[in-house]
Amino acid sequence: MDTLRKIHSILVKGVSLDFQRYILNELPWNERLIGIKGSRGVGKTTVLLQYIKTNYGSSEKALYVSLDNFYFSDHRLINFVEEFVAKGGEHLFIDEVHKYANWSIELKNIYDIYPELRIVFTGSSLLEILNSKADLSRRALVYNMRGLSFREFLNYRHKAKIETIELRDILNNHQEIALNIGDSIKPLKYFDEYLRTGYFPFFDRNDDLYYKRIQEVINMIIEIELPLLRNTDVSIISKIKQLLYILSQSVPFKPNISALASKMQVSRKTVLLYITYLQQAGVLNSIHKDSYGMGILKKPEKIYLDNTNYMFAIKADLPNKGNLRETFFLNQLSGGYSITYPEKGDFMIDDKYLFEIGGKNKDFKQIAGIENSFIAADDMEFGVGNKIPLWLFGMIY
Numbered sequence: 001m002d003t004l005r006k007i008h009s010i011l012v013k014g015v016s017l018d019f020q021r022y023i024l025n026e027l028p029w030n031e032r033l034i035g036i037k038g039s040r041g042v043g044k045t046t047v048l049l050q051y052i053k054t055n056y057g058s059s060e061k062a063l064y065v066s067l068d069n070f071y072f073s074d075h076r077l078i079n080f081v082e083e084f085v086a087k088g089g090e091h092l093f094i095d096e097v098h099k100y101a102n103w104s105i106e107l108k109n110i111y112d113i114y115p116e117l118r119i120v121f122t123g124s125s126l127l128e129i130l131n132s133k134a135d136l137s138r139r140a141l142v143y144n145m146r147g148l149s150f151r152e153f154l155n156y157r158h159k160a161k162i163e164t165i166e167l168r169d170i171l172n173n174h175q176e177i178a179l180n181i182g183d184s185i186k187p188l189k190y191f192d193e194y195l196r197t198g199y200f201p202f203f204d205r206n207d208d209l210y211y212k213r214i215q216e217v218i219n220m221i222i223e224i225e226l227p228l229l230r231n232t233d234v235s236i237i238s239k240i241k242q243l244l245y246i247l248s249q250s251v252p253f254k255p256n257i258s259a260l261a262s263k264m265q266v267s268r269k270t271v272l273l274y275i276t277y278l279q280q281a282g283v284l285n286s287i288h289k290d291s292y293g294m295g296i297l298k299k300p301e302k303i304y305l306d307n308t309n310y311m312f313a314i315k316a317d318l319p320n321k322g323n324l325r326e327t328f329f330l331n332q333l334s335g336g337y338s339i340t341y342p343e344k345g346d347f348m349i350d351d352k353y354l355f356e357i358g359g360k361n362k363d364f365k366q367i368a369g370i371e372n373s374f375i376a377a378d379d380m381e382f383g384v385g386n387k388i389p390l391w392l393f394g395m396i397y
Helices: 002-014 044-055 077-086 103-113 150-157 167-182 187-197 207-230 234-248 257-264 268-280 308-314 321-333 390-395
Strands: 033-038 062-066 091-095 118-123 141-145 284-287 302-305 347-349 353-358 373-377 387-389
Touching: 002 044, 002 062, 033 044, 044 062, 044 091, 044 118, 077 091, 077 103, 103 118, 150 187, 150 390, 167 387, 167 390, 187 207, 187 308, 187 390, 207 234, 207 308, 234 257, 234 268, 234 302, 234 308, 257 268, 268 284, 284 321, 302 308, 302 321, 308 321, 321 347, 321 353, 321 390, 373 390, 387 390
Parallel strands: 033 118, 033 141, 062 091, 091 118, 353 373, 373 387
Antiparallel strands: 284 302, 347 353
16 A cells, blocks of 8 residues: 555645646535546546645545556455555545456445445446446446536636636626626637647647547547447457548438448447447437437437547548537537437527527528527627627536
């Protein structure tokens, strides 16, 4: 444990508190068991270390460990926790939980044995809580951590100080909100930069290296996490990559599953399964006609890449502007709202608000006369009436 404590101290001392992700203030840290899921690179480890630094400093009551440390190849987690609690430990932060065999069983046993211990664990977007060997759904509160919102990007890279804004406030007061934000920073100036390189906090002023790292993240999901967490056979990795490439060249689009299956020489059911896996992994996003029909074998109405940075990293040429706009809007709202595919328009939010996405000259012709209908318009600094600047929907988280 001394070695792990030393690693903990080095990491906590080195983490910066200058910028903090949205989730840091949203999590109920005093709950007994909290899980944080998310793609590699979104900043899960940093969030844990920042919380420890802010709330515990150098106190030995808290400890950060990563289960991909070689220590846990020869030591059981439950035995480690026994020693930690015996030495006065109260709050344990466990990273990369999916790298440890039977993690869910041991966490369940730890939860039952040590009622005073609080645990926060992180893992892949593919982490199964409900269907794991030990069902933790009644014990763990699980949150999904996304990449940087446009708001966070402005705060992180351009030193803005913008607070989160709820959707209903944007719909009701978007002109005043845009004017207030515009007093300190010009969001539209940086919007294209965000679409290209703003979603992951690991960007370091080099587009090519950034896209290379994104490709490495996607490869790790397909080559390592899918076989580990979904038991996919390594022989189908090439097929999944083929599907992702095909989708990336045309998303968003209404998928013809039978045509995809024929092109890939696999069954229709297999294509739907692959799409589901890629969506669970945070590589794809999709929408259905209703929020009740999102089963594994339910064909989505439209498929998107998860975020706009993926579009630049995977595609051989520049993404279509309209595709970028829709991908951005869906990405920014999908974490907190129910989004479905309407008969008219592009997106229905919470079965109440209808949105058409377009440029500044987009009119209401396609959604005319529909109650609670809006246009999210690109290339606009300020909106008018029910026509709202697209960038403003990046302030929600």
